[in-house]
Amino acid sequence: MSPVRPAVAREPIAIEPVSDIAVRHLLPTDSMEALTELLHRSYRAQMEMGLQPLAGRQDAATTQKRTSSGECYVAVQRTPAGEKLVGTILFHEVEDAKGPPWFQQKHVDSFSQFAVDPEIQGKGVGQLLLDTAERRARQCGAKEMALSMAEPDAALMKYYLRRGYRFIEHWQWPYTNYRSAILSKAL
16 A cells, blocks of 8 residues: 655646636536535645534535535536536525624625635636636625635635735634634625
8 A cells, every 4th residue: 555645745737728627507417426525625635734624524415405505616627538527616605504794794795615626726726716706796796705714724814815805703613613714805
């Protein structure tokens, strides 16, 4: 058995330019198992930090329930064998749990369950997904786009700050073991 390599040591696979990536609505024919596996791969680094994000441990039934509660978009890579799910973002998820006060503001919309396959991160797929969600928020009349993220994940915080998001407040979700940072961006 070969030793397990740390996630930070993995080299991204080479892919074609972003032109071979398309963002579309999640279809009824898309596999919830494949989407759940994508989420688990994407949130693995947080799980290895000892954090317990829901998307990093949810089952396919939970993925189905969550994707049905908002507008789910997926990034697919076109290959000779067909489409491969490489990213996702959930716009305007309706949570069972009470959300942070900022999310309750009429001029604010939000996204969640944002993930890009770690093997192709840094290739622009995340930006395509964020652009899609931000465009939908503007179409719905929102003036702000908000998100909830694991506060201990400093690299993720830097990612959002570089994209114009700012800190609003802290929040504790009932299903995580960390304090979340609520970020927002003017649209």
